[in-house]
Amino acid sequence: MAGKAIRARGVVQGVGFRPAIWHLARLHRLTGAVWNDAEGVMIHAFGSDEDIDAFIRHIPLQLPPLARLDSLEAQDLNAPPDHEFRIVASRENHGAQTPIAADAATCPDCLAEIADPANRRYRYPFTNCTHCGPRLSIIRGVPYDRCRTSMAEFAMCPRCRHEYDDPNDRRFHAQANCCPDCGPRLWLENGDRETWHCDDPVTQAAELIRQGFIVAVKGLGGFHLACNAADPDAVARLRQRKRRHAKPFALMARDTDMIARHARLDEQESRALHNKAAPIVLLAAHGMTLAPGIAPDDDKLGFMLPYTPLHSLLMQALDAPIVLTSGNVSDEPQCTDNDEAREKLAGIADYWLLHDRAIVNRLDDSVARLMDGSIRLLRRARGYSPETLPLPAGFEAADNILAMGAELKNSFCLLKNGQAIVSQHIGDLENAAVQHDYRNAIALYRRLFGFTPRRIAVDLHPDYLSTQYGQALAATEPAELVDLQHHHAHLAACLAEHGAPLNTEPVLGAIFDGSGLGDDGTLWGGEFLLADYRHCTRLGHFQPIALPGGAQAMREPWRNAYAQLLHYFDWPMLRQEFGGLNIITLLTGKPLDTLATMIARQLNSPPSSSCGRWFDAFAAALDLHAEQVHYEGQAAIALETLATPLFADERPYPQAWTVDNDGGLQVLSWHGLWRAVLADLQCSTDKARIAARIHHSLIAATVERLNRLCRQTGADCIVLSGGVFQNRLLLEAVSRQLRQAGKTVLSPQRYPMNDGGLALGQTVVAAARSI
Ligand SMILES: [Zn+2]
Ligand SMILES: [Zn+2]
Secondary structure (H helix, E strand, O other): OEEEEEEEEEEOOOOOHHHHHHHHHHHOOOEEEEEEEOOEEEEEEEEOHHHHHHHHHHHHHHOOOOOEEEEEEEEEOOOOOOOOEEEOOOOOOOOOOOOOOOOEOOOHHHHHHHOOOOOOOOOOOOOOEOOEEOOHHHEOOOOOOHHHEOOOOOOOOHHHHHHHHOOOOOOOOOOOOOOOOOOOOEEEEEOOOOEOOOOOHHHHHHHHHHOOOOEEEEOOOOEEEEEEOOOHHHHHHHHHHHOOOOOOOEEEOOOHHHHHOOEEOOHHHHHHHHOOOOOEEEEEEOOOOOOOOOOOOOOEEEEEOOOOHHHHHHHHOOOOOEEEEEOOOOOOOOOOOHHHHHHHOEOOEOEEEEEOOOOOOOOOOOEEEEEOOEEEEEEOOOOOOOOEEEOOOOHHHOOOEEEOOOOOOEOOEEEEOOEEEEOOOOEOOOOHHHHHHHHHHHHHHHHHOOOOOOEEEEEOOOOOHHHHHHHHHHHHOOOEEEEEOHHHHHHHHHHHHOOOOOOOOOEEEEEEEEEEEOOOOOEEEEEEEEEOOOOEEEEEEEOOEEOOOOOHHHHOHHHHHHHHHHHHOOHHHHHHHHOOOHHHHHHHOOOHHHHHHHHHHOOOOOEEOOHHHHHHHHHHHOOOOOOOOOOOOHHHHHHHHHHHHHHHHOOOOOOOOEEEEEOOEEEEEOHHHHHHHHHHHHOOOOHHHHHHHHHHHHHHHHHHHHHHHHHHHOOOEEEEEOHHHHOHHHHHHHHHHHHHOOOEEEOOOOOOOOHHHHHHHHHHHHHHHHO
C-alpha cells in the first residue's frame, strides 16, 4: 500500500472541489482524507500505486465547473493508511492564500429545478448550488463559510441542511444554500414603500415593465433599473430621469434567439454570453430595431443573458429585451442597499423589486467585446473578480505589492505569492461615493487575502486620488512608495497577461490613450515605447498639442480641434480658405482670441500627445459632438461608428503625416491629414468616407512607425494597448498588418486595455524592480 500527500492550488475552495475528490477517490478504491487549508486543498491518499496514479491523472479532468486548478503536486507520505476516504471540515485559516471564486451564473441543474413544478425550488429566485450563485458579492471574510457571508442571517431548514452535509449532494457545503422555506424572499414595492400583495412579484414586475414602467431590481452585485427596451417612451423617460444623456444602456434578453432578432452574434460571442461570468457582450446592432434611445450614435448593443434565477424568471415572463442599467444617479456607484435604493432611486423608478439578502460587495456587470479574434474584457467586475492571475516565472520572489490604479475606471491590484489579484471595476474616483467604495474594497481584499503590502505602487500623476490615497497609506504602514509611469504600466500589464517571463527581452509598444503623466512632466497619450518590466524608453510620440482649458478640453472637443488647427495652420488663412465649413463657423463663434492667448502663454493649456484628444479633434471637424461629450470616448466612438460601413472601401490619405526628430524622439505630425480632411469637407465628400480615411491614415502611420522601430531596435514583438485601442477598426487593422510583416502582436484580453487594467501593470513593474 502506497501513500501520497497531494497539494492542489487554484480556485479550489467553495466550488465543490472536495466532494469531487471524494467521489474520485472512492472510484479509485483509495482511502485517506481531503481538507481545505491556507494554501488550497490537501489530499492524503492511500491505495495501490496504479490506483493513486490514475486518481491523480483524473483530478484535472473531473474539476467542478467553478474550480480552476493552477497546480497539483504529489509527495510520498509515510503515515498509517485510513479505513475510508473522508472529507475533513475546514480548519480556520489565517491569511488564506487561496483564490476565492467569482460569482457565477445559474447552472443548468438549478435552472431545471426552478422550471420543475414538482421540485421544492420551483420558481424560487435564490436557488443556487456549489456550481453556481453568489460568492464575492456576499462575502465578508475568510474562510468562505456561511457565517461570514450575508447568508448568515438565514438558518438552513432541515432539508437544506441535509443537502449541505451530504457529500453526494450537489449542494454539499454550498454556503449560500437555501430554499423557499428558509432562504431570502422577494417582494414588490411602490414609491410609497407599500408592498404590492401578489402571488408572484416577479411576474407582476414583468407586467409593469411591459406596461412601460421603470422598475428598480435588486440583483446580485447591485441594483439595476429595468424597462422595456422596445418602448421608446420608457427608454426616453429612463434617460431623462436618470440624467444619463448619451452613454449606452445595457440590455438583457431571455436567450440568444431573442438577441439574434436585434444583433448579429457569432459562435465566440454566443459562448461569451453563456460563460459562467455572464458578461455584457457588445454586439453589432442588426435586424429589428429597439428603442433609439438605448445607444445613440452607436452601432453596437450591449447584451447579457439572465445570470440569477430572479433574472431568468423575469425574462421568461417577457417577450422583448429589457434595458438593465445600473441603478444609480448619474455618476454615482450603483445602489446595493434597500433603503439606499428607495431613497436614491425615488424619482427614477416607479416600482422596486426587493429582497432581503444583503449585497456585501458591489459588483458592476462586466463588459466584453470580440475584437481581432478574441473576446476582450473592457470592464472587469462581476463574474471575474476576485479571480487571480498566476504571474509568469520569476515573480514568485516579489514582495507583497498593493497597486492603487488610475483615476478613472479604477481598479486596484494586490500581488501575493506570485499571484496578481485585480479588484473589480471600482469606477471614477472623482466621485466621493466611489472613493468611499474604493477604500472599503481595498480593506476587504486585504482581509480576504490576509494581505499586508510591503510596497505601494502609484501613478506618477500627483493629482490622482488613487496616488494620494497610496501616499497616505504608505505614510501609515511600513511600506515603500513607488511611482510609475502610466504608459509603461499599460504595456507591462499586457506582457504579464500574456505570460512574458520576468527577464523578457524588451518589446515595442504603441500605447494610445486619453492621457497619462510622462517622465518629462507633460501629458502623454500617443506613445511609441521600448520596454520590459523594469525599464521603459520613449522612442516617439504624437505631436504635442495644447489642451486649452485643461480638463475642459476633455469635455469639449471643439477646443482640441481649434488647438490642432492653430498648431498646423495660420488661422486667418483657414478662415479665408475654409470659412464655409461647419467646424470653422462653430469655432468662429468661440472666444478664440482668449484661447489663442492662453495657448501662447501656456496658461491652463498643457501640451499633450494624447491620441484620445486627437480623435476628439477629428470627430469635431466632422460635426460629431463638437460642442460637448458626455463621457470620455463618446466622440471617438461616434467616429468609429461612422467609419465602419465604408472602412473596407477606403485607403489612407497620401502624405497624411510627417516624422520630425526632436532630440532623438520621433514626433508624428498631422498637418497633411488635416489639410486632406479640410479639402474633403470643402468638396462635400461623404463624411463616412472621411472618417474611414482618417482611420486608415492613423493605421498606416502606426504600422509604418512600428515596422521602422522594429528595424531600429531589433525587437519583433509589439504590444498594442491603451483605451484608444478599444476602437475595433484600429486594433484589428494594425494587428493584422503587423502580423503580415512577421511581427508578434500582443494586446490585452482578460484585463481591460483602458485604465481598468492599469493596476496590473503597476503591480508587475513595481514587482520587477523589487526583485
Ligand atoms: Zn446550480
Ligand atoms: Zn431550506
